[in-house]
Amino acid sequence: MEAFKDQRFCSGIENFNHGHYYIAHDLFEDLWHDTQEPERRWIHGIVQISVAMYHKLNGNINGAILLLAEGISRLNSSLSSPAGLNVELLLKVCKRQLELLQCFQQKHEKSLPLNEYTAYIALFPQPLLVFES
Numbered sequence: 001m002e003a004f005k006d007q008r009f010c011s012g013i014e015n016f017n018h019g020h021y022y023i024a025h026d027l028f029e030d031l032w033h034d035t036q037e038p039e040r041r042w043i044h045g046i047v048q049i050s051v052a053m054y055h056k057l058n059g060n061i062n063g064a065i066l067l068l069a070e071g072i073s074r075l076n077s078s079l080s081s082p083a084g085l086n087v088e089l090l091l092k093v094c095k096r097q098l099e100l101l102q103c104f105q106q107k108h109e110k111s112l113p114l115n116e117y118t119a120y121i122a123l124f125p126q127p128l129l130v131f132e133s
Contacts, residue, residue, distance in 0.1 A: 003039040004082040006031055013129045025050035038080035045074030049094055059117055061105050068098045084131045093127040100124055
C-alpha cells in the first residue's frame with residue numbers, strides 16, 4: 001500500500017488544512033494502523049500533531065505541548081515523507097507553536113478566561129500541509 005496516495009491521507013490533509021484537526025486525526029490514525037515502515041513513522045507524527053492542534057484549540061495546553069513535541073520528533077526521525085510536501089515549513093510552524101505554548105504555560109499557571117485564551121491562540125501561526133509546485 002502506498003500510504004501517501006491513500007484517500008484517507010488526502011482527506012486528512014484537507015481536513016487538517018481547514019482546521020478540522022480531530023477529523024484529520026481520525027483519518028490519519030486509521031491509515032497509520034494499515035501502514036508499514038518507513039511511512040508509518042511519518043503518519044504517526046502527523047496523527048500526534050493533529051491531536052495536539054485539537055488540544056490547543058480546546059485549552060488543553062499540557063496535552064498540546066506533549067503531543068506536539070512527540071509529533072515533531074517523529075517527523076524529524078522519519079525516513080519517509082510525502083513527495084512534494086514542504087515538511088520544513090510544517091516543522092518550522094509546529095516548533096513555533098510549541099515555543100508559544102510553552103511560553104504561555106510558563107506565564108499563565110492558572111487558566112485564562114476562555115475569551116482571553118482564544119484571543120491569544122488566534123495569534124499563533126497555523127500549521128498547514130503544503131505541497132510545493
